[in-house]
Amino acid sequence: MNMRICLVALFMALLGALSPTGAAFAAGDGSGDAVAAGKQLFSTKCAMCHGAAGDKVPGARLASPEWLSNKGDDGVIQAISKGKLPMMPAQGKAQGGTLSDDDIKAIARYLWNAAGISPEARGADTAQVSPVQSANVDKLNSANTEAVQVAVAPSLSLVAPTNWYRGAEGALSASLTTGAGQPMKGENITFYLDYDFFIGLDSGRVSDSIEIGRAVTDENGMARLKYAPRLAGDLKFEARYAGVTGTNGTVQSGVLVSTAAGKIEDDGHRFYRSDAGIPMPSLVHYSLVETPSLSPAAPFKHLTDLKLPALILGLLIAGIWFTYVRIAYGILRISRVYAMSHVHSTKESFEQTRFFLPVLLMVVLAIFALTLLSIIFTSPDTHLNLR
Amino acid sequence: MMKMSSKNSLESTVLQPILKVGKGYTILALFLLSVVLLGVFAFLTQLSQGLAATAMRDKIFWGIYIVNFVFFIGISHAGTLISAILRVTNAGWRTPITRMAEMITVVAIMVGATQILFDQGRPDRIFNLFLYGRYQSPLVWDLLSISTYLVGSCMYLYLPLIPDLALCRDRLAGQASRFKLAIYRVLAVGWTGAPEQKKLLERAISVMAIIIIPIAISVHTVVSWVFSMTLRPGWNSTLFGPYFVIGAIFSGIASIIIVMAIFRKIFHLEQFLEEKHFLKLGTLLAVTNLAYIYFTLAEYLTMGYKLAGEDKELLTMLFAGSQAPAFWAFLVLGLFVPLFMVVNKKTRNIPGLVVASALVNVGMWIKRFVIVVPTLQVPLLPFDVGIYRPTWVEWSLTAGSFAGFALLFMLFARIFPIMSIWEVREELETEKEKETEKVIEVPAQPQPKWTEVFPAKREEAR
Numbered sequence: 001m002n003m004r005i006c007l008v009a010l011f012m013a014l015l016g017a018l019s020p021t022g023a024a025f026a027a028g029d030g031s032g033d034a035v036a037a038g039k040q041l042f043s044t045k046c047a048m049c050h051g052a053a054g055d056k057v058p059g060a061r062l063a064s065p066e067w068l069s070n071k072g073d074d075g076v077i078q079a080i081s082k083g084k085l086p087m088m089p090a091q092g093k094a095q096g097g098t099l100s101d102d103d104i105k106a107i108a109r110y111l112w113n114a115a116g117i118s119p120e121a122r123g124a125d126t127a128q129v130s131p132v133q134s135a136n137v138d139k140l141n142s143a144n145t146e147a148v149q150v151a152v153a154p155s156l157s158l159v160a161p162t163n164w165y166r167g168a169e170g171a172l173s174a175s176l177t178t179g180a181g182q183p184m185k186g187e188n189i190t191f192y193l194d195y196d197f198f199i200g201l202d203s204g205r206v207s208d209s210i211e212i213g214r215a216v217t218d219e220n221g222m223a224r225l226k227y228a229p230r231l232a233g234d235l236k237f238e239a240r241y242a243g244v245t246g247t248n249g250t251v252q253s254g255v256l257v258s259t260a261a262g263k264i265e266d267d268g269h270r271f272y273r274s275d276a277g278i279p280m281p282s283l284v285h286y287s288l289v290e291t292p293s294l295s296p297a298a299p300f301k302h303l304t305d306l307k308l309p310a311l312i313l314g315l316l317i318a319g320i321w322f323t324y325v326r327i328a329y330g331i332l333r334i335s336r337v338y339a340m341s342h343v344h345s346t347k348e349s350f351e352q353t354r355f356f357l358p359v360l361l362m363v364v365l366a367i368f369a370l371t372l373l374s375i376i377f378t379s380p381d382t383h384l385n386l387r
Numbered sequence: 388m389m390k391m392s393s394k395n396s397l398e399s400t401v402l403q404p405i406l407k408v409g410k411g412y413t414i415l416a417l418f419l420l421s422v423v424l425l426g427v428f429a430f431l432t433q434l435s436q437g438l439a440a441t442a443m444r445d446k447i448f449w450g451i452y453i454v455n456f457v458f459f460i461g462i463s464h465a466g467t468l469i470s471a472i473l474r475v476t477n478a479g480w481r482t483p484i485t486r487m488a489e490m491i492t493v494v495a496i497m498v499g500a501t502q503i504l505f506d507q508g509r510p511d512r513i514f515n516l517f518l519y520g521r522y523q524s525p526l527v528w529d530l531l532s533i534s535t536y537l538v539g540s541c542m543y544l545y546l547p548l549i550p551d552l553a554l555c556r557d558r559l560a561g562q563a564s565r566f567k568l569a570i571y572r573v574l575a576v577g578w579t580g581a582p583e584q585k586k587l588l589e590r591a592i593s594v595m596a597i598i599i600i601p602i603a604i605s606v607h608t609v610v611s612w613v614f615s616m617t618l619r620p621g622w623n624s625t626l627f628g629p630y631f632v633i634g635a636i637f638s639g640i641a642s643i644i645i646v647m648a649i650f651r652k653i654f655h656l657e658q659f660l661e662e663k664h665f666l667k668l669g670t671l672l673a674v675t676n677l678a679y680i681y682f683t684l685a686e687y688l689t690m691g692y693k694l695a696g697e698d699k700e701l702l703t704m705l706f707a708g709s710q711a712p713a714f715w716a717f718l719v720l721g722l723f724v725p726l727f728m729v730v731n732k733k734t735r736n737i738p739g740l741v742v743a744s745a746l747v748n749v750g751m752w753i754k755r756f757v758i759v760v761p762t763l764q765v766p767l768l769p770f771d772v773g774i775y776r777p778t779w780v781e782w783s784l785t786a787g788s789f790a791g792f793a794l795l796f797m798l799f800a801r802i803f804p805i806m807s808i809w810e811v812r813e814e815l816e817t818e819k820e821k822e823t824e825k826v827i828e829v830p831a832q833p834q835p836k837w838t839e840v841f842p843a844k845r846e847e848a849r
Contacts, residue, residue: 309522310522313522313531317531317535320535320539320598320602321535323594323598324538324539324542326594327542327546327591327594327595328542330587330588330590330591331546331549331576331591332576333587334549334576334577334578334584334587334588335576335577337577337579337581337583337584337587338576338577338578338579338581338584339577354576354577356573357573357574357576358576365538368534368538371517372530372531372534372535375517375520375521375522375527375530375531376522376531379520379521379522379523379527
């Protein structure tokens with residue numbers, strides 16, 4: 001399965017941010033009133049979804065001469081006026097939109113113009129796109145780069161992992177770039193899951209986005225969130241970038257949203273296979289019950305496992321038994337007091353009888369204590385066959 | 388009356404059983420021995436036939452051996468825990484009781500640990516616990532905790548015995564058998580009562596008294612964890628640790644009362660074991676009884692309100708099903724009737740307390756049965772409810788265990804003084820001192836009693 005990527009960018013720019021955004025299509029040999037009007041309309045009506053450069057929607061590559069040529073002049077106009085459901089609403093007045101036919105034509109003209117295709121070539125085959133025209137595309141791109149210095153809308157795109165299983169962790173990755181494609185570092189991305197709260201009910205779908213986590217973009221502009229979906233099927237994920245902190249010198253505001261569809265497969269058991277033990281921060285790796293690994297491990301490889309609980313338990317037991325031995329030593333001292341005061345009047349063998357019990361007690365206690373401690377400290381390595 | 392009792396009468400009363408016992412003692416000992424022999428025969432049968440000689444099968448894999456185990460370990464709390472707590476809190480009335488309590492502990496742990504041997508079926512494999520035990524298993528926690536407790540209890544019993552053993556060595560020379568005198572001589576480790584020796588002993592006893600309390604609590608907590616570390620209905624409880632500990636102290640106090648009453652009767656200790664000692668233990672019994680009722684309510688109400696998983700089946704069985712007689716017998720006869728008897732003025736005397744204590748112990752044995760068996764009866768897979776009816780082998784081993792418990796106790800009383808003579812004497816002297824101080828109207832100096840025990844210490848305190 002190839003990655004199923006769906007990129008839709010939405011930039012709800014505030015008014016103040018709008019006018020400089022229009023500079024994106026300022027390149028090309030566009031001149032004249034129609035093109036200028038089209039450019040103005042594009043920036044107010046289209047750029048919010050398609051991006052200032054017209055490249056945010058993969059299915060509608062407005063800056064691409066090939067794509068435009070395939071569509072043809074009529075095709076472009078029809079697409080704008082009648083829309084492309086479900087994503088693209090109809091814009092023509094006849095279809096309930098806000099644009100007059102002239103407006104639509106102006107936008108179309110601006111698009112062709114920006115793509116560097118002459119009016120004669122419109123509706124022609126792809127083959128007719130000349131190298132010269134391709135060069136114009138480059139020109140368009142370089143113009144975009146220049147536009148950064150003004151302020152370009154950043155773009156956000158979210159990718160969901162493939163081969164994703166219910167209950168298994170996968171990484172949602174969102175990449176955040178400036179309009180010029182520069183990665184934006186240190187920005188907060190919030191991830192959402194479009195969740196149907198009443199699955200299986202006939203009476204309509206009650207759904208909303210629930211937050212599943214947050215991440216900060218790295219130097220590559222990537223923000224990754226590890227997430228284990230609890231549902232199987234086709235889920236819709238969303239990444240949102242709210243406002244700009246101005247790290248890249250651009251000051252923008254508004255919310256960027258990118259969605260991605262994740263296909264979650266259900267392999268039946270993974271979700272319920274809990275990990276052995278609770279991962280806790282510690283100096284050594286350990287878990288209360290080890291996860292059996294299928295590969296045979298070298299003996300003593302796991303000596304570091306289970307060390308901390310063994311150490312705590314061992315110290316406790318050792319402390320108690322040391323106290324026992326210490327008390328047995330106290331008994332020995334009691335008998336020594338006797339030996340010191342009676343040594344002149346008693347036989348040697350008698351003395352040994354005095355010391356015999358406490359010494360024996362100390363030895364037995366020490367042996368028993370060592371046995372118990374050896375149980376504790378060899379515990380991780382008694383069942384090597386389980387590894 | 389107590390303060391009038393002379394040093395000699397105390398000694399002679401306590402040392403009397405060591406020198407000479409009546410006919411009744413011998414007959415009782417022979418009877419108990421025969422029951423123990425029955426148990427031995429049952430054990431040999433079980434060894435030859437395997438655990439098939441019991442009623443334990445694939446579903447009910449823990450039977451009355453485990454019930455006995457929990458019961459005896461519970462009784463063992465009598466002793467050490469109670470005597471240690473009373474010692475640490477400096478309750479003067481404890482002195483005639485502590486020795487018996489500590490003896491109960493040691494004997495009960497020994498008998499309790501033996502139950503594991505019975506339950507194993509292959510006792511030779513007990514060494515696997517040492518060889519391959521992993522501390523990740525609650526059974527190894529049991530091993531660690533119970534062996535630590537057994538050794539600690541033996542030492543805690545032994546330490547206060549030393550002055551009394553020296554007394555036996557000195558007073559019984561020429562009267563007791565040579566064997567006994569040899570034991571006294573070795574165990575007394577040359578005790579002469581020198582101030583330095585007293586200091587050493589006093590320090591050792593106070594260290595042991597403090598260290599034994601958390602160990603005792605850990606023992607019954609860990610015993611309960613053997614159950615509650617599972618997802619079984621009725622066992623899957625976070626309450627089990629404290630629930631078991633309170634239950635152990637509860638049944639432990641009841642055991643002390645029974646043992647005290649028996650020894651008082653057969654060894655004529657009425658002079659030292661007065662009614663006030665019984666009544667004070669009765670108060671403790673009532674307090675732990677109320678605590679146990681509270682825990683029982685908390686356990687079953689939270690389980691019954693939620694009815695998660697198989698809990699419904701278990702509770703139906705306990706409240707109205709096949710185990711209902713056992714459950715209600717425990718609740719009514721083991722908890723509420725004894726509580727009533729301890730609280731009620733008419734039964735608040737020695738015979739009443741002994742009956743209440745007997746009911747408590749029977750009830751607590753049933754309670755352990757109610758914990759162990761019904762849970763295993765509830766099927767986790769779609770099978771029938773498990774059936775468990777102990778065989779004669781199991782009953783005989785149980786009878787043998789109880790008889791062995793009593794017999795060990797009786798043998799112990801034949802060799803060692805059953806009351807801490809020196810501690811009782813110190814207590815009597817303290818009381819006498821107080822009396823004289825009152826007579827000459829000198830304001831009594833508030834002094835910790837343990838300083839009275841050791842003159843050397845008292846010097847320091849002043």
